[in-house]
Amino acid sequence: RGTSHQTPDLFGNRSRNIWRKPQPKVTFNDSVVELRKALQEKFGEQVIYDEQAADMPTLQAASGQLPELLKFLKEDAPSRFRRLEDVTAVDERSRCKRPEQDFTLVYHLVNFDDPGYLRIKVPLAGEFPEAVSATDVFPVADWYEREVYDMFGIGFRGHPDLRRILMPESWPGHPLRKDHPSRATEMDPYTLQTASDLAPMMGDRILPFGDADDGSMILNLGPHHPGTHGVLRLILKMHGEEIADLDADIGYHHRGAEKIGERQHWSQFIPYTDRIDYLSGVQNNLAYLHSLETMLGLEPPSRAVYTRVMLCELFRIANHLVWLGTFAHDVGAMTPVFYCFESREKIFDIIELVTGGRMHPSWFRIGGLPKDLPEGWKARVDAFTVDFDRRIDELDKMLTDGPIFRVRTEGNGVVSLDQAIEWGMSGPNLRACGFSWDLRRSMPYSGYDKFDFEVATASGGDSFARYLVRLEELRQSLRIVKQAAREMPAGRWMADDYRFAYPQRQDGLHDIESLIHHFVNVSSGPCPPAGECYRATESSKGECGYYLVSDAGSSAYRLRIRTPSFAHMQMVRQMSQGGLLADLITILGSIDFVLADLDR
Known part of the structure; x- marks a missing residue:
């Protein structure tokens, strides 16, 4: 599709000439009015409010102004934005209507008091521009800025450790720039010499010993250690059994998912999302479609x-069962994993009946579903839900009061609420610090406001608290599945706006307009209006968000995936310093990460 150096522009492609409505503007929180007044008083014309922003309030500021602006929003704004959600960039040089800047830095912030998002854009000019680091205000910006440097070649003045994070040090170029090849056929052949050039960096280069000989040693944990749950390499500086320092060498599972998203049309990318958090199945589909359908103004039907x-909560249960079984195994309990995987297979039988797939069904579509629920679906769901609560109780009895389990998890990997917010934690790991923040309740999406469930929380912020939250989430997800099955409405399963949605099959068989839309949407893909949208969902491991930028074409101009595992892995250093090596395995298991989610 297209060339290797720019977004697809096939001969005869008329997608950008198609008339469409502008991106619909969502209603912003009332607190935005007070925020604008405060910004005007504090910064005057140095910070510009974007009147055209459609998905969230958006500000524009120069790079030098950024640290002061972020500090004001975090500490002094009328309604504070306490968490930095994400940092990314957009290469503007291949736009249809190119702006003055060459690159744009994009910051997304979250407001917990008046739930909502805020975007800050920083325009940058030049081939390899430099911005001011935000790490002094938001420590979580560390890895995000390293990723922007790695993928775009944008420097950050004042960053404590600016180096590549996903790609090897010897990698030529920066993959998410528009002038970087997308396909392997446009690059040099991968040979034995290439492999030797890409050898991992030695551990003592990542964590130098320094001048003093204090008896410490460097230990590599992974990338082939079962305790790392995938190809993760941790470099440990050890004093005996005690961890003095730690760094993570990630990227072994990087597959260029965001670059692929700029090559496939909007519907074609859906199957790729299943492979991000590959244990959460259709929850990945929903995260992507939540942003895309918001940008399109598309409302799926109730059914x-x-x-x-229902399917998302079944996958949440399946994810937590895998986590519970493997976490228990990490701390020495063998039996729970067999109980967990038996129940997980029953869930996959339901998924297979409904979708035809098991782990990666790729079953959600823009505007709805590809097919209606099959005959017999409810009986199969009821057969699972009728006694699964007893299985949860069995797991509870096996682990919760076990003396070895308690000793291994209580007081281990402790995170305070302030630290969790400062370092971008979300999902069960954040709620284990006593904070009742769940996007299904705080910023409802996909009809979750119609369901009755409790937000699971615990106190202590340690590995045991994280276990308690996920155990309770099994019960609450079961509760939601029962409600969804019992109250399932009748009617359509696909929106009737066929400009963007695949028509229901019977419609395509009976009228030519539906058939034409089906042909166009399958072949070249739907064409959203020019615009952008960021939304996140409460996925199994935390908040998973997609930032989509449309240039009015049939594929994303920029597709950014904000995964929970990336932020959580950054915290492992703080959680494990001063602890024992054995405790690190417990900490890694307790945060529930997946390498495909971490590396994308």
Whole structure:
């Protein structure tokens, strides 16, 4: 599709000439009015409010102004934005209507008091521009800025450790720039010499010993250690059994998912999302479609909404069962993993009946679902839900009061609430610090406001608290699945706006307009209006968000995936310093990460 150096522009492609409505503007929180007044008083014309922003309030500021602006928003704004959600960039040089800047830095912030997002854009000019680091205000910006440097070649003045994070040090170029090849056929052949050039960096270069000989040693944990749950390499500086320092060498599972998203049309990318957090199945589909459907102004019908919720919660249960079984195994309990995987297979039998797939069904579509629920679906769901609560109780009895389990997890990997917010934690790991923040409740999406469930929380912020939260989430997800199955509405399973959605099959068989839309949407893909949207969902491991930028074409101009595992892995250093090597395995297991989610 297209050339290797720019977004697809096939001969005869008329997608950008198609008339479409502008991106619909969502209603912003009332607190935005007070925020604008405060910004005007504090910064005057140095910070510009974007009146055209459609998905969230958006500000524009110069790079030098950024640290002061972020500090004001975090500490002094009328309604504070306490968490930095994400940092990324956009290469503007291949736009249809190119702006003055060459690159744009994009910061997304979260407001917990008046739930909502805020975007800050920083325009940059030049081939390899430099911005001011935000790490002094938001420590979580460390890895995000390293990723922007790695993928775009943008420097950050004042960053404490600016180096590549996903790509090897010897990698030529920066992959998410528009002038970097997308396909392997446009690059040099991968040979034995290439492999030797890409050898991992020695551990003592990542964590130098320094001048003093204090008896410490460097230990590599992974990338082939079962305790790392995938190809993760941790470099440990050890004093005996005690961890003095730690760094993570990630990227072994990097597959260029965001670059692929700029090559496939909007519908074609859906199957790729399943491979991000590969244990959460259709929850990945929903995260992507939440942003895309918001940008399109598309509302799926009620039957599709309830079906999506039911399947997402079944996958949340499946994810937590894998986590619970493997976490228990990490700390020495052998039996729970067999109980967990038996129940997980029953869930996959339901998924297979409904979708035809098991782990990666790729079953959600823009505007709804590809097919209606099959005959016999409810009986199969009821057969699982009728006694699964007893299985949860069995797991509870096996682990919760076990003396070895308690000793291995209580007081281990402790994170305070302030630290969790400062370092971008979300999902069960954040709620284990006593904070009742769940996007299904705080910023409802996909009909979750229609369901009755409790937000699971615990106190202590340690590995045991994280276990308690996920154990309770098994019960609450089961509760939601029962409601969705019991109250499943009748009617359509696909939106009737066929400019963007695949028509229901019977419609394509009976009228030519539906057939034409089906042909166009399958072949070249739907064409959203020019615009951008960021939304996140409460996925199994935390908040998973997609930032989509449309240039009015049939594929994303920029597709950014904000995964929970990336932020959580950055915290492992703080959680494990001063602890024992054996405790590190417990900490890694307790945060629930997946390498495909971490590396994308």
